Amino acid sequence: MRRYLPFILFILVAFTTSAQQYTLSGRITGQKNEMVPFASVYIRNTTYGTTANEEGHYQLKLSPGTYNVIYRATGYAEQVQKLTIADQPETRDIQLVNEAFKFSQVSDKWKQNMDPGDTIMAKVIARRKQHLEEAGSYSCAVYVKGVQKLLSSPKSLTSKAVRQALDLDSNGRGILYQTEILSNLNVALPNKMHEVTIASKQSGINTAFDYSKASDLQVNFYNDVFKINGLSTRAYLSPIGTDAARHYDYRLVGSTVQNGLTVDKIEVIPKRENGQYFQGNMYIVEGDWRIYSVDLMLTNKHASLNLVDTLKISQQYIPITDSVWMPSAVQINFKGSVLGFKFGGYYQGIYNNYKINPAYPKGYFNGEILKIDTAANLKTAAYWNATRPLPLTRQETRDYQKKDSIAAYQKTDAYLDSIQHTKNNINYFTYTIFGYRASNRAETDSLYIFPFLQTFYYNTVEGFGINAKVRYSHKIDDLHSYSITPALRYGFANKLFSANVHAEYLNDPFHNQKSYIEFGSDVLDLNNVGTRSRYFNTLSTILYENNYVKYYRSQYGGFGFQRELKNGILWSAALQYASRTQMYNNAFGHVVDVKNKEFTSNNPLAPPGTPADDRSFLFPKNQALTFATSVAFTFDQQYVTRPTGKFNLPSKYPTLTVNYRKGIKSAFGSDVDYDFAxxxxxxxxxxxxxxxxxxxxxxxxxxxxxxxxxxxxxxxxxxxxxxxxxxxxxxxxxxxxxxxxxxxxxxxxxxxxxxxxxxxxxxxxxxxxxxxxxxxxxxxxxxxxxxxxxxxxxxxxxxxxxxxxxxxxxxxxxxxxxxxxxxxxx
Known part of the structure; x- marks a missing residue:
C-alpha cells in the first residue's frame, strides 16, 4: 500500500487544484461572424494558454482572479480582454477585427533601391543564430491533437459497407483517425531532448502520416533547413536560413502595432518556382528582429511532396522573458487526393508552462528521447474531458464515442469468435510473396508459413526442391516471448533430405536481450554473407542458365546470445559445431536453351570453361567448432522507452562494430584453426x-x-x-x-x-x-x-x-x- 501513497497524494492534490478552477470558454469569430479556427488564447505575462478548435471554440481553466487574456490569430488584430473569474464558469465570445497593415509607417526607413522586406529579413537572418540559442535549455508541457479526415470519395468506389465501416456520411465524408498526446518536453541545446508522454489516445485507422510524439512538431524556422517527417526525403530551406537571401525574395506588405510592438508582415517569395522552398508570410518584430508568427506553406506542385498536395505550417511565438520567445502553438494543416479520394486534416501543438534554463540533474539526457508512461493508454474519457486544452468539435466527439464503443465491442468474446475464422483465411496471392500468418484471437499464439517463393525452388545441385518452413511464436507476456522455426528440405535430383530447427527466446526487451539455439542439417550457400535469394536463383538458373549460387551441406548445432550492455553498446556471441561436406551439380534443366551459355561448376574456384558436372576438389569433409562475437558501439544512441521495451532510433553519428571469430582446433574433433578480426x-x-x-x-x-x-x-x-x-x-x-x-x-x-x-x-x-x-x-x-x-x-x-x-x-x-x-x- 505504501508504494501507492505518492500516486494517491498526487491525485488528491490534482483534484483539489482542479476543484478551485473554472472554465473560461467561448467562440472566436471574425468581422463577418465567420469562425476563426485555431486562434491562440493565452494569459498575458504567463506561458499558459490554449487554442481554439476547428469551429472557433476555446476553453481555458483558470483559478479565481483577474486576468488579461490575449486573443491572437494570423490576419487579425490582437485583442486583449480583461476579465475576472469568480466562483463559476465564464463565457466570453470574441469577435476579432481584420488586421490593417500599413506600409506608410516604415516606407521612409529603408534603402530606396530595394524592397524594405529584403532589409528587414536581412536583419532577422543576421540574428538567426542568436534567437536559435537564446534559451540554452527549457521545459514545457505539450498537448498534440491530430485529425485525419476523408473530405469526399467517389461513389463508384465507396460502397454502403465501406461507408458504414469507416463511419462516412452519404457524401463519403468522415473522420478516419484521431490522436491526442499529453507530454512533458525537456530540451537542452543543441540536440538533447527528453520527453515523457503521460497520456495518449488514438481512434480509427492512420492512413497518412503520424506525429506520435511532441518532438515531431518541433518545427523551428531558426534552423537553416529542416525535414518534414513522412512527407518527403528532401530538406526544405527556412526563409531565414543563413543562405536564404539567395533563394527568396521578400516583400513588405505592411506594419502594425501589436501589444506595443511593431510587427512587419513579410511576404516570402521563392526566386524559383520549383524547389525546396516555402511560400507565404512571416511576421517579424521590429527592433528585436525575431519571429512573431509564421504562416507558410509547401505544395506538391512546387515542392514535390509525397502523400499530400498542400502542407500549411502556422506558428505563434510569445515572450517567455524579456529576451526569450518560444512557440505557444504550432499547426500543420494538410490536404491531398488519391484516386478520387480527397482527404485532409491537421496536427495541432499547444505549449504551456515554459521554464527557461531549468536545472537538470547530471545524466538526465541519457539518450532516452521519449518515455511512454505505463498508464498512458489507459486514461479514461473523464480524464481527457478534464485535461485536454483543445475542445473537441461535435464531429470529433461523436467519432470518439462511436469508435470507443466499437473498440469495446471488438474485445468481447462474441466478436472475437465471429472474426476468428475470417481473420485467418488465406489469400493465395499474398501468401506467394509475403507468406501466411494465422493467430489465436488473443494474438498470443501465431503460426507463420514462409512464402511460396521461398518454398519451391530449383538449382543445379538439388534440382527441383522443397524447403517447407514455418515459425510458431508464443507471447508469454509483454516482456517475454519465444519462437520455434522448423524446416524440412528435400532435393529431388540428389535425393537429399535435410531438417533443422531454430528456437529463439526474448526475455528482456529493455536491453535487446535474446538467446537462440539451433541444430539439424541444411544445404547452405558457400558465401555466408548471402548471394541471391532462392527465388531469383531459380529464375536465373531455369531461364538463363546462370547457376550463380554454390552450395555445400552442413550438419550443425549451436547457440547464441545478445544483450545491450549499456545504451549504445550491443554485444553478441555464438558457438557452433558443424560437419561440412562438398556438393556437386546433379541437374541441368532449363526452359530456354541460351546460345553460347553453359552451367558452371559448383566449385566457385574452378577455372572458366570447367564443365557443369565437374567433381573437382574444393575442400575435404571437415568438422568445425567456431566461436564468434561482436560489439557494436552506437555513439549518442537515442531511443524510445515503451511499456513493452526499448526501441533504438537511428543515430546522427557512425556505428563502430568490432568482430572476432575463432576456429577452435581439436576440440570435439574440430579441424579448423584460425583467428579472424x-x-x-x-x-x-x-x-x-x-x-x-x-x-x-x-x-x-x-x-x-x-x-x-x-x-x-x-x-x-x-x-x-x-x-x-x-x-x-x-x-x-x-x-x-x-x-x-x-x-x-x-x-x-x-x-x-x-x-x-x-x-x-x-x-x-x-x-x-x-x-x-x-x-x-x-x-x-x-x-x-x-x-x-x-x-x-x-x-x-x-x-x-x-x-x-x-x-x-x-x-x-x-x-x-x-x-x-x-x-x-x-
Whole structure:
C-alpha cells in the first residue's frame, strides 16, 4: 500500500487544484461572424494558454482572479480582454477585427533601391543564430491533437459497407483517425531532448502520416533547413536560413502595432518556382528582429511532396522573458487526393508552462528521447474531458464515442469468435510473396508459413526442391516471448533430405536481450554473407542458365546470445559445431536453351570453361567448432522507452562494430584453426543541407592466424551477379562476383552513396512531376590477391523502384558495366 501513497497524494492534490478552477470558454469569430479556427488564447505575462478548435471554440481553466487574456490569430488584430473569474464558469465570445497593415509607417526607413522586406529579413537572418540559442535549455508541457479526415470519395468506389465501416456520411465524408498526446518536453541545446508522454489516445485507422510524439512538431524556422517527417526525403530551406537571401525574395506588405510592438508582415517569395522552398508570410518584430508568427506553406506542385498536395505550417511565438520567445502553438494543416479520394486534416501543438534554463540533474539526457508512461493508454474519457486544452468539435466527439464503443465491442468474446475464422483465411496471392500468418484471437499464439517463393525452388545441385518452413511464436507476456522455426528440405535430383530447427527466446526487451539455439542439417550457400535469394536463383538458373549460387551441406548445432550492455553498446556471441561436406551439380534443366551459355561448376574456384558436372576438389569433409562475437558501439544512441521495451532510433553519428571469430582446433574433433578480426564503421542518412543525404560503410580485417580453414570460413562479400540487385544495404556491391574475391587474408572495403532526393531533377520541367531521386555511389575493395577493385554508379529511384547504371574496374582494367534493377523483391 505504501508504494501507492505518492500516486494517491498526487491525485488528491490534482483534484483539489482542479476543484478551485473554472472554465473560461467561448467562440472566436471574425468581422463577418465567420469562425476563426485555431486562434491562440493565452494569459498575458504567463506561458499558459490554449487554442481554439476547428469551429472557433476555446476553453481555458483558470483559478479565481483577474486576468488579461490575449486573443491572437494570423490576419487579425490582437485583442486583449480583461476579465475576472469568480466562483463559476465564464463565457466570453470574441469577435476579432481584420488586421490593417500599413506600409506608410516604415516606407521612409529603408534603402530606396530595394524592397524594405529584403532589409528587414536581412536583419532577422543576421540574428538567426542568436534567437536559435537564446534559451540554452527549457521545459514545457505539450498537448498534440491530430485529425485525419476523408473530405469526399467517389461513389463508384465507396460502397454502403465501406461507408458504414469507416463511419462516412452519404457524401463519403468522415473522420478516419484521431490522436491526442499529453507530454512533458525537456530540451537542452543543441540536440538533447527528453520527453515523457503521460497520456495518449488514438481512434480509427492512420492512413497518412503520424506525429506520435511532441518532438515531431518541433518545427523551428531558426534552423537553416529542416525535414518534414513522412512527407518527403528532401530538406526544405527556412526563409531565414543563413543562405536564404539567395533563394527568396521578400516583400513588405505592411506594419502594425501589436501589444506595443511593431510587427512587419513579410511576404516570402521563392526566386524559383520549383524547389525546396516555402511560400507565404512571416511576421517579424521590429527592433528585436525575431519571429512573431509564421504562416507558410509547401505544395506538391512546387515542392514535390509525397502523400499530400498542400502542407500549411502556422506558428505563434510569445515572450517567455524579456529576451526569450518560444512557440505557444504550432499547426500543420494538410490536404491531398488519391484516386478520387480527397482527404485532409491537421496536427495541432499547444505549449504551456515554459521554464527557461531549468536545472537538470547530471545524466538526465541519457539518450532516452521519449518515455511512454505505463498508464498512458489507459486514461479514461473523464480524464481527457478534464485535461485536454483543445475542445473537441461535435464531429470529433461523436467519432470518439462511436469508435470507443466499437473498440469495446471488438474485445468481447462474441466478436472475437465471429472474426476468428475470417481473420485467418488465406489469400493465395499474398501468401506467394509475403507468406501466411494465422493467430489465436488473443494474438498470443501465431503460426507463420514462409512464402511460396521461398518454398519451391530449383538449382543445379538439388534440382527441383522443397524447403517447407514455418515459425510458431508464443507471447508469454509483454516482456517475454519465444519462437520455434522448423524446416524440412528435400532435393529431388540428389535425393537429399535435410531438417533443422531454430528456437529463439526474448526475455528482456529493455536491453535487446535474446538467446537462440539451433541444430539439424541444411544445404547452405558457400558465401555466408548471402548471394541471391532462392527465388531469383531459380529464375536465373531455369531461364538463363546462370547457376550463380554454390552450395555445400552442413550438419550443425549451436547457440547464441545478445544483450545491450549499456545504451549504445550491443554485444553478441555464438558457438557452433558443424560437419561440412562438398556438393556437386546433379541437374541441368532449363526452359530456354541460351546460345553460347553453359552451367558452371559448383566449385566457385574452378577455372572458366570447367564443365557443369565437374567433381573437382574444393575442400575435404571437415568438422568445425567456431566461436564468434561482436560489439557494436552506437555513439549518442537515442531511443524510445515503451511499456513493452526499448526501441533504438537511428543515430546522427557512425556505428563502430568490432568482430572476432575463432576456429577452435581439436576440440570435439574440430579441424579448423584460425583467428579472424575485423572492424567496420558505418552511418546512414547523413543530411547534407538541401542536397540530400549520404551513407557510407568502411570495413577492414585480417586472418591474423590461419593455420587451417576452409572455403566457407573465408571472409566473403555481399556481391551481385545478374540484372537485379538489392540496394537497401549500403555494404553491397553492384558487379562483384559472389565468390571470386573471398579471402583468407587481409582486406579493406569501402562503400559510399549519396541520394540527392530530387534536388537536381526537380529543376527539369515535366521530369519533376515524376518525383525521382538521383543516386550516385562508389564501392571499393582490395585484398592480397585482388587489389583495387572499384565500382562507380549513377541511378534514379522512386519509392521501392530503382535503376542504376554502373561500371567496375579490376585494377586498371574495365571489368563489367551495365544496368541493375530493384523493384522491391530480394
Amino acid at each position: 575485423s572492424v567496420d564503421v558505418s552511418q546512414s542518412n547523413i543530411r547534407i543541407g538541401l542536397s540530400g543525404f549520404s551513407s557510407f560503410k568502411l570495413t577492414g580485417g585480417d586472418f591474423f592466424r590461419n593455420n587451417n580453414l576452409y572455403y566457407m570460413d573465408y571472409y566473403h562479400y555481399l556481391g551481385n551477379q545478374g540484372t537485379t540487385f538489392d540496394p537497401t544495404y549500403i555494404g553491397s556491391f553492384h558487379f562483384l562476383p559472389f565468390y571470386t574475391y573471398s579471402t583468407n587474408g587481409a582486406f579493406f572495403e569501402a562503400h559510399y552513396q549519396h541520394n540527392f532526393a530530387g534536388s537536381l531533377l526537380n529543376k527539369i520541367p515535366f521530369i519533376r512531376k515524376l518525383k525521382l531521386e538521383e543516386v550516385i555511389g562508389a564501392n571499393y575493395l582490395t585484398t592480397k590477391g585482388n587489389p583495387n577493385y572499384k565500382e562507380f554508379y549513377v541511378g534514379i529511384q522512386r519509392l521501392i523502384f530503382r535503376v542504376d547504371y554502373g561500371i567496375s574496374y579490376a585494377g586498371d582494367k574495365k571489368y563489367i558495366q551495365g544496368i541493375r534493377i530493384f523493384y522491391g523483391l530480394r
